[in-house]
Amino acid sequence: MTVLGLESSCDDTAAAVLRRHGDGRVEILAEAVMGQNSAHAPFGGVVPEIAARAHAERMDALAEGVLKDAGLKPSDLDAVAATAGPGLIGGVMAALMTAKGIAMGADIPLVAVNHLEGHALSPRLTHELAFPYLLLLVSGGHTQLVIVEGVGQMTRLGSTIDDAAGEAFDKTAKVMGLGFPGGPAVERFAQDAKDPKRFALPLMLARDKSCNFSFAGLKTAARRHWDSLEAPSDQDRADLAAAMQSAIARHLAQRAGRAMEIFKGRFADLEGPLPLVAAGGVAANTAVREALQTEARAHGFEMIAPPLKYCTDNAAMIALAGVERLALGQTDGLDAAARPRWPLDQDAAAQDPASGSGRKGPKA
Ligand code: KG4
Ligand code: ZN
Numbered sequence: 001m002t003v004l005g006l007e008s009s010c011d012d013t014a015a016a017v018l019r020r021h022g023d024g025r026v027e028i029l030a031e032a033v034m035g036q037n038s039a040h041a042p043f044g045g046v047v048p049e050i051a052a053r054a055h056a057e058r059m060d061a062l063a064e065g066v067l068k069d070a071g072l073k074p075s076d077l078d079a080v081a082a083t084a085g086p087g088l089i090g091g092v093m094a095a096l097m098t099a100k101g102i103a104m105g106a107d108i109p110l111v112a113v114n115h116l117e118g119h120a121l122s123p124r125l126t127h128e129l130a131f132p133y134l135l136l137l138v139s140g141g142h143t144q145l146v147i148v149e150g151v152g153q154m155t156r157l158g159s160t161i162d163d164a165a166g167e168a169f170d171k172t173a174k175v176m177g178l179g180f181p182g183g184p185a186v187e188r189f190a191q192d193a194k195d196p197k198r199f200a201l202p203l204m205l206a207r208d209k210s211c212n213f214s215f216a217g218l219k220t221a222a223r224r225h226w227d228s229l230e231a232p233s234d235q236d237r238a239d240l241a242a243a244m245q246s247a248i249a250r251h252l253a254q255r256a257g258r259a260m261e262i263f264k265g266r267f268a269d270l271e272g273p274l275p276l277v278a279a280g281g282v283a284a285n286t287a288v289r290e291a292l293q294t295e296a297r298a299h300g301f302e303m304i305a306p307p308l309k310y311c312t313d314n315a316a317m318i319a320l321a322g323v324e325r326l327a328l329g330q331t332d333g334l335d336a337a338a339r340p341r342w343p344l345d346q347d348a349a350a351q352d353p354a355s356g357s358g359r360k361g362p363k364a
Contacts, residue, residue, distance in 0.1 A: 001078045001326060002029070004102065005319025006063060006095035008055035009087025009115045010140065011036045011046045013094070014315035015062040017070040017077075020323045026125060028316050030069035032062050033309075037181060044174040046140075052090025059094045063102065066315075074106035079331065081322020084112035085339030087141070092338040095318075100334050109331035111322040116344045118317035120148050121324065122306045123277045125316055129304065132270075134263045136256050136292065139280030139312075140166030140181075143252075145211045145259040146344060147266070148277075151324045156345035157259045158211025165248055165282045168215035172222045172244050176237055186241045187285055193242030194235060199225045201247035203254065211259045218247055248282075249291035256292060260299040273302035281312045 007014040016031035036054050040046050067074065074080075082099035085092055096112065103110040119137050123129050132149040143160040163171070166183055173182025178189055190196070201221050204214045222244050229236050260276060267274070276296045282288055283305050296303040310317060325331070343349035 001323050002072065002076065003111070003319045003323045003326060004063065004067065004074075004077050004080045005113075005315040005317070005322055006059065006080070006082040006099050007115070007118070007313055007315040007318045008059060008091045008095040009083045009085070010091065010313055011040060011051050012313040013055045013058045013062055014313060014318075015059070015066040016315035016319045017066050017072060018316055018319035018323055020327070026320060026323070028125070029072075030066040031314070031316050032066050032069075033314055034058055034062065041180045044180050045170060046088070048088045048090055051088055052094065055091045055094035059098045063098055074102050074108070077106065077108050079103075079109040079111050079322055079326045080106075081111040081113050081318050081325075083115045083118065083318050084336055085115065085342040087115055087340065089338055089340045092340070096336070096338050100336075104334060109326065110334060110336060111325045111330070112332040112336035113318050113321045113325070114342050114344060115318070116142060116342075117151070117154070118321045119279045120146060120154060120344065121151070121320050122279050122310045122314075122317040123304055125310050125320055126306055127304055129275060129277070132267060133275035133277050133304075134259055134301070135277045135279060136252065136259075136283070137280045138165045138252060138278065138282035138288070140164060140170065142280065143213045143215075144344070145256060147263060151321070151328060152330070154344045156343075156348035157262055158213065158255060159348075160213040160215065162214055162216035163219065165213070165215060165252060166280070168219050168248055169244075169282065171219055175223050175226055176232075176240065178237065178241065183282060183285060186245055187287070189238045189241035190245045190287070192234070192238040195239050196242035196246055198239045199243040201243050203247070204251045205255070209258075211255050211262070213251065213255055215248070215251070218244070218251070245285065245287045246291075249285070249288045252288060253291040253295040257295050257299060260296070260301050264300070272300045274300060276301040276303050278303060278305045279311055283311045284308050
C-alpha cells in the first residue's frame with residue numbers, strides 16, 4: 001500500500017510518500033519539509049496567519065514534488081492522508097484541503113489523521129516496535145504520557161496542566177533574547193554554561209501523585225532570575241539556559257518514571273526491557289534524552305527515540321498513520337472537518353478538565 005501524507009498543523013509544511021510492504025515493513029519513498037522559522041523569528045513565536053499563508057502557498061508544490069521524486073502519479077496511490085488536527089486551524093486546512101483535492105481528482109480514499117497519532121506512531125517508521133509501548137510526547141503544543149496499544153488505542157496517563165514543555169523552552173528563550181525557536185537556542189547557549197547550579201529552579205509537582213506536568217512555575221522562576229540580573233552577560237545567559245534545560249529534563253524524567261511504574265503494573269507479563277518512546281520536538285534535546293535514558297534504565301525500560309527529523313513535525317508519520325488506518329479500513333469522507341482540538345484519548349481528556357481544556361472542550 002502506498003500513501004501520500006501531508007502535514008501543516010503548526011509551522012512546518014511537509015509531504016511524504018510511504019509504502020507498506022506485505023510483511024509490514026515500511027519504506028519512505030520520498031519526503032520533503034519546509035520550515036518557517038525565519039518568518040516567525042521577528043515575533044518570537046508562531047504567528048497563525050503567517051503560518052497559514054505560507055502553508056497554502058507551498059503545499060501544492062511540495063505534494064507534487066514528493067510524488068515526482070517517488071516516480072508516482074496520484075492515481076498510483078492507495079490513499080492520501082492529511083493531518084486534520086489538532087493544530088492551528090488555518091494551517092490544518094492547507095493539508096486537508098489539498099488532500100481532499102487529490103482524493104477527489106484521483107478517486108482514492110482520504111484518511112484524516114490526528115497529528116498526535118502521527119507522533120505516537122513515528123518510532124515505527126524506523127524501529128521494529130511492537131505494541132504496547134509507553135510514549136512521552138513532548139512538543140511545542142503538547143506534553144503527554146500515553147500508553148499506545150494500537151492504532152486508535154491510546155490511553156493518556158498524564159498531560160500538562162499549563163504550558164507544553166516546548167513552550168517553556170520557547171517563552172524562556174524569548175525573555176532571555178536567545179532567538180526563535182527557543183528550544184534549540186536554549187540548548188546551544190547551555191553548552192557554554194560554567195555553573196548550571198548557579199540558578200536554583202524548582203522540581204515541579206514533586207509530591208503530586210499523578211503523571212501530569214506543569215511548567216508555568218519554572219518559567220516564572222527563570223524569569224525572576226533573569227530580572228534580577230542587572231546587565232546580563234553571555235555567561236549569565238548560558239548558566240540560566242542550562243539551569244532551565246536541566247529543570248525541564250528532570251521534571252520530564254520524574255513524571256515519565258511514574259508512568260513507567262503504571263505501565264509495568266498494567267503489562268506485568270511483558271518481558272523487559274520495556275519500551276519508552278520519546279517523540280516530539282523537545283525529544284531532540286540531548287539533556288532531555290539523557291535524563292530519560294537514565295530514568296528508563298532505573299525502571300527496567302529502554303528509551304527509544306525516532307531520529308531527529310521524525311521527532312519534529314514531518315509528513316512521514318502522517319503517511320504512516322494513514323497507511324495503518326487504511327489497512328484497518330478506516331478512511332474518511334470528503335466532508336472530514338479540520339479540528340483545532342482533537343484529543344488522542346477522548347475519555348481521559350473529558351474526565352480531566354484541568355489538562356489542556358478550554359471553554360470549547362479538551363484540546364488534546
Ligand atoms: O514537534 P514540534 O516540531 O512541533 C510541534 O509543536 O508539534 O516541536 C517544536 C517544539 C518547539 O517548542 C521547539 O522549541 C522544541 O520543540 N524544540 C526543542 C529542541 N528542538 C525543538 N526544545 C529543546 N531542545 C531542542 N533541541
Ligand atoms: Zn507535532
